[in-house]
Structure formats: structure tokens, C-alpha cells
Amino acid sequence: MNFDAIGEALPSFVEGLQVTAILLAASLSLGLVAAIPLALARRSPRAWLSKPVWLFTYVIRGTPMLVQLFLLYYGLAQFEVVRDSAAWPWLSSAWFCAIAAFAINTCAYTTEILAGALETTPAGEIEAARALGMSPALAMRRILLPSALRRAIPAYSNEAIMMLQGTSLASIVTLLDLTGAAREMNSVTYLPFEAFLTAAAFYLALTFVLVSLFHLAERRWLSHLAPRR
Amino acid sequence: MARPLALLAFLLTLALPGAAADWKRIRIGVEGAYPPFSELAPDGTLHGFDIDIARALCTELKAECQLVQSPFDGMIPGLQAKKFDAIVASMSITDERRKAVDFTVRYYNSPSRFVARKGANLGVTPAGLKGKKIGVQRATIHDRYVTDLYKGSQVVRYTKQDEVFLDLASGRIDTTLVDSVAASFGFLKVPAGKDFEFTGPAFEDPKYFGWGSGIAVRKADTDLRAKLDGAIAAIRANGTYKRIQDKYFDFDIYGKAPAP
Known part of the structure; x- marks a missing residue:
């Protein structure tokens, strides 16, 4: 183990950590915000609402995120129409493409997680809402959605951790995230073990933070489902 | 009893360095x-x-x-x-x-040269490329050269030279420093590179270019x-x-x- 080389590369890993954290925070929050209405639409009895969402999650979950990122970053840039369009200043940015690809990907998975949680709402909760005379919209807002969001936390924490590992793809569209920093270090020092082990340690630390945050969230919002003491 | 021994012997053959390589x-x-x-x-x-x-x-x-x-x-x-x-x-x-x-x-x-859009009129000195985006293939002599000498430019690193050319064609980067033969055959002579040309002199400083x-x-x-x-x-x-x-x-x- 060459600790000197790791020490020398540490500042670029810290910068990489920031890039990874921003990519993760941006894609998770955008994905979650978009997933809530999509999950409602997915569970709608109206086919024109639910089918397009079904198709969206099917296509996104049916293709690798790497392929989606390549399509968005290199694929779209191939067309002159795209390069001349008003969206080009956005699409030409590696940051925008990476966040967009990651957000769309996590949005599809989160939609399915939330839709599943909505589906498995205990019948008693719905009956109680009806018995109190709540309209379907009010029951959705007051009972079904809050209940589903709470019960989705454990599955969603998995998705968040998978997304953290997924952000490592950003280095192939020139962003210097943690993996990018490791590749840089490897290309300069020819020490792949030290380079990627350092990156792994940073990812592990980030995962630990994520797990702790979700643990707190579960204690706060899921305590009613915990066994009574 | 024989089997663990055989397994041990097999593992030992794996661990031992091969017989003096005859490079067959x-x-x-x-x-x-x-x-x-x-x-x-x-x-x-x-x-x-x-x-x-x-x-x-x-x-x-x-x-x-x-x-x-x-x-x-x-x-x-x-x-x-x-x-x-x-x-x-x-x-x-x-x-x-x-x-x-x-x-x-x-x-x-073969010498290395900068490639840029025709008529871009880039100076290829560190001063001329100040604030510009230079794409290079990671870990190459070109990467080392622009990283060391073009401090005022943004160096964008790619895993493959193909990807550098893709982003040069789409306008995400302003120029690339690359082997002149690889640029000529891989980019300038193909349709995607028709609007691009070599700019500036050939670089041959052995300290960087070997x-x-x-x-x-x-x-x-x-x-x-x-x-x-x-x-x-x-x-x-x-x-x-x-x-x-x-x-x-x-x-x-x-x-x-x-x-x-």
C-alpha cells in the first residue's frame, strides 16, 4: 500500500466527493418529486393516465442507466436539430445530462415503489376514511398518500443507496466524481488498488450516512409499525 | 486423504511462478x-x-x-x-x-497537433487557449502536456479518443491535442470531422511527447x-x-x- 500516493490524491477525492454528493442529492430529489404524481397516475383506474406511466417505468427499468446516459449525452448531440435548439446550452453540459439521466432513472424506480405502497394500503384505512365521509381526493391527500410514503421508506432507502453507486457512471461523461478521481489517480500513479480502494472507502462512508439518515426517518415516521414494547 | 493433497499440489502450482518464460x-x-x-x-x-x-x-x-x-x-x-x-x-x-x-x-x-473548427482562429499557446475547453484522452502524453502547461484552460478528460472527437464535433469542447495521424484518419477524413482542421504547429518536446x-x-x-x-x-x-x-x-x- 502506497499511503503517500493516497495522501497526495486526497484533495481530488474530496472534490470528487462533493460532485458525487451533488449528483446524488439533485437526482434523488428531482426523481422523488416527479415520482409522487406519477405513482398516483400509475394507480389511476383511467387507462389514458396509467398506461403511459406504465410504459415509462417499463422502458426506463428495462434499460441500463449507462445506455440511457450515453443516449442523452453522446446520442442526442449527434443531431444538428438538437445542437441548434434552445435546449442545447443545457444538453451540452455534462452536469445537466448526468443529473437528468439519473433523475429519470430513479424516478421510474421510485414511481413503482410508491405505486406498490399505495396498492398495499390496508383496507381498514380506506374504509375508515370513507366512513368519516372523506371524498376520494381528501382521502388520498390525508390518508393514502401519507401512509404510502411512510411505508415506502425501507424500499426507498434501498433505491437511494443503489443510486449512490449508480452515480459512479458520471465519470464516463467527463465529470470528476469519486470514481473519476480514482481513475485520474490511477492514470497518474499506475496504482489501481490504492486508487479504487480510496474511492471505495469514500462510497462506504457516504452509504453509512445514507443508512443513518433513513434509520432516523424510519424511527420518526414508521414507529407506529414497530413492535410494541 | 489423497484428494486434499492433490488439491494442495494443484493450488501450489497456481501459486508458483511459471517456469522461466520462453515467450512461445x-x-x-x-x-x-x-x-x-x-x-x-x-x-x-x-x-x-x-x-x-x-x-x-x-x-x-x-x-x-x-x-x-x-x-x-x-x-x-x-x-x-x-x-x-x-x-x-x-x-x-x-x-x-x-x-x-x-x-x-x-x-x-508521428507528431501531435491541435485540432479545431475551421476558421476558429484559436491561438494554440497557453495564453491563446485561456478559458477554452481542451479535450484529451486520459493518461496520454497530450493529457500530461495540457495539464502541466495550459493552466488557464479547462482540461476535459475522456477514456477514448473517439469520445473526444464526438464532443469536439458537437461543440462541447473547443479543441483537442492529439496525435496528428490519429486525428487525420479518425476524424478529419471522416464526415463528422469535415468542418475541422489542424491548427498551430507540430509538438515534439521530448520531455512530454517522448x-x-x-x-x-x-x-x-x-x-x-x-x-x-x-x-x-x-x-x-x-x-x-x-x-x-x-x-x-x-x-x-x-x-x-x-x-x-
């Missing part, structure tokens, strides 16, 4: 994404000047050639991890790389290096080199040795 089989690291030197045909076979040279050297040494594809930034680590025994990947012989690996004599030499492209081997394998040196001289002398060169280029790719 040489595993060669190649890139496969650097036309016209090394590229992957649609049917999955490897083609190009590097590939033909590697095969010709193996034939000369009466050795079996096993080509192993690897990204360029993983070449030297891959060599040291014994994924392959030699690198034939248009790798420039530089003092910096010599700290990690040994090189044969060169097997070709002494031409050579074959890298592990420092311990001095016998392999000597064999490959001999084989390069042999194919230069017997016409094989010329035949391979004429397949790809209408000029002398062997080039001159840069002034030390």
Missing part, C-alpha cells in the same frame, strides 16, 4: 478504439497498424500472439498486473512512463524487450514493416527520431 506465447495489450492504429471492426475483430505490427512481431518471434483489449488508461496497470506481457498501443516512449515500465525502440513516430511510439514491457522482462527490439529491426529489414505501412499510409510513418 505473448499476450499483448491493445486498445481497439484508436483508428487507424487500433480499431474494432463491426464483426468484433481487431484491425489496424498496431494490430498488424503486433502480429508481425509474433510471427517473427515464432510466438503465439494473444491480443488483449484494454482501455488506454488501464494499460500500464494491466501490464504490471500481468494481464498481458507487452503493450502495443501507440504508446509514446516518455521518461515519465520509463519510471514504471521499459520500452523497446520505437516502431513509429521519442516515438514503442512497445512497453515490464522492467523485469529484459529478455522479452531484447527479443522485441530484434523483431522490430527484423521486420524493418525484411520488408514486412513497409508492407504493413503501405496498407494504411501513403507516407513514412516510421518517421525521424526527435532530437534528444
Whole structure:
């Protein structure tokens, strides 16, 4: 183990950590915000609402995120129409493409997680809402959605951790995230073990933070489902 | 009782270093994404000047050639991890790389130049490219050169030169510093590169650009290096080199040795 080389590369890993954290925070929050209405639409009895969402999650979950990122970053840039369009200043940015690809990907998975949680709402909760005379919209807002969001936390924490590992793809569209920093270090020092082990340690630390945050969230919002003491 | 012993014996043979290599089989690291030197045909076979040279050297040494594809930034680590025994990947012989690996004599030499959009009128000095985005392939001599000297520019690094050309064509980067032959064949002569041209002079500072492209081997394998040196001289002398060169280029790719 060459600790000197790791020490020398540490500042670029810290910068990489920031890039990874921003990519993760941006894609998770955008994905979650978009997933809530999509999950409602997915569970709608109206086919024109639910089918397009079904198709969206099917296509996104049916293709690798790497392929989606390549399509968005290199694929779209191939067309002159795209390069001349008003969206080009956005699409030409590696940051925008990476966040967009990651957000769309996590949005599809989160939609399915939330839709599943909505589906498995205990019948008693719905009956109680009806018995109190709540309209379907009010029951959705007051009972079904809050209940589903709470019960989705454990599955969603998995998705968040998978997304953290997924952000490592950003280095192939020139962003210097943690993996990018490791590749840089490897290309300069020819020490792949030290380079990627350092990156792994940073990812592990980030995962630990994520797990702790979700643990707190579960204690706060899921305590009613915990066994009574 | 016999079985654990046999297993132990088997594991020991795995752990022991192989018998003194007679180099009847040489595993060669190649890139496969650097036309016209090394590229992957649609049917999955490897083609190009590097590939033909590697095969010709193996034939000369009466050795079996096993080509192993690897990204360029993983070449030297891959060599040291014994994924392959030699690198034939248009790798420039530089003092910096010599700290990690040994090189044969060169097997070709071509200068590096900047490529930019026609009429962009970029000055290619560090001052002229201040604030501009320069794309380079990671871990190459071009990466080292612009990283060290073009401090005012934004250096964007890619795994493959193909990707640099894609982003140059789409306008995400302003210019790239690249081997002139790779630029000419891989970009300027294909439709995607029709609006682009070389700009500025050829760069040949040996401190960064080295002494031409050579074959890298592990420092311990001095016998392999000597064999490959001999084989390069042999194919230069017997016409094989010329035949391979004429397949790809209408000029002398062997080039001159840069002034030390």
C-alpha cells in the first residue's frame, strides 16, 4: 500500500466527493418529486393516465442507466436539430445530462415503489376514511398518500443507496466524481488498488450516512409499525 | 486423504511462478478504439497498424500472439498486473512512463497537433487557449502536456479518443491535442470531422511527447524487450514493416527520431 500516493490524491477525492454528493442529492430529489404524481397516475383506474406511466417505468427499468446516459449525452448531440435548439446550452453540459439521466432513472424506480405502497394500503384505512365521509381526493391527500410514503421508506432507502453507486457512471461523461478521481489517480500513479480502494472507502462512508439518515426517518415516521414494547 | 493433497499440489502450482518464460506465447495489450492504429471492426475483430505490427512481431518471434483489449488508461496497470506481457498501443516512449515500465525502440513516430473548427482562429499557446475547453484522452502524453502547461484552460478528460472527437464535433469542447495521424484518419477524413482542421504547429518536446511510439514491457522482462527490439529491426529489414505501412499510409510513418 502506497499511503503517500493516497495522501497526495486526497484533495481530488474530496472534490470528487462533493460532485458525487451533488449528483446524488439533485437526482434523488428531482426523481422523488416527479415520482409522487406519477405513482398516483400509475394507480389511476383511467387507462389514458396509467398506461403511459406504465410504459415509462417499463422502458426506463428495462434499460441500463449507462445506455440511457450515453443516449442523452453522446446520442442526442449527434443531431444538428438538437445542437441548434434552445435546449442545447443545457444538453451540452455534462452536469445537466448526468443529473437528468439519473433523475429519470430513479424516478421510474421510485414511481413503482410508491405505486406498490399505495396498492398495499390496508383496507381498514380506506374504509375508515370513507366512513368519516372523506371524498376520494381528501382521502388520498390525508390518508393514502401519507401512509404510502411512510411505508415506502425501507424500499426507498434501498433505491437511494443503489443510486449512490449508480452515480459512479458520471465519470464516463467527463465529470470528476469519486470514481473519476480514482481513475485520474490511477492514470497518474499506475496504482489501481490504492486508487479504487480510496474511492471505495469514500462510497462506504457516504452509504453509512445514507443508512443513518433513513434509520432516523424510519424511527420518526414508521414507529407506529414497530413492535410494541 | 489423497484428494486434499492433490488439491494442495494443484493450488501450489497456481501459486508458483511459471517456469522461466520462453515467450512461445505473448499476450499483448491493445486498445481497439484508436483508428487507424487500433480499431474494432463491426464483426468484433481487431484491425489496424498496431494490430498488424503486433502480429508481425509474433510471427517473427515464432510466438503465439494473444491480443488483449484494454482501455488506454488501464494499460500500464494491466501490464504490471500481468494481464498481458507487452503493450502495443501507440504508446509514446516518455521518461515519465520509463519510471514504471521499459520500452523497446520505437516502431513509429508521428507528431501531435491541435485540432479545431475551421476558421476558429484559436491561438494554440497557453495564453491563446485561456478559458477554452481542451479535450484529451486520459493518461496520454497530450493529457500530461495540457495539464502541466495550459493552466488557464479547462482540461476535459475522456477514456477514448473517439469520445473526444464526438464532443469536439458537437461543440462541447473547443479543441483537442492529439496525435496528428490519429486525428487525420479518425476524424478529419471522416464526415463528422469535415468542418475541422489542424491548427498551430507540430509538438515534439521530448520531455512530454517522448521519442516515438514503442512497445512497453515490464522492467523485469529484459529478455522479452531484447527479443522485441530484434523483431522490430527484423521486420524493418525484411520488408514486412513497409508492407504493413503501405496498407494504411501513403507516407513514412516510421518517421525521424526527435532530437534528444
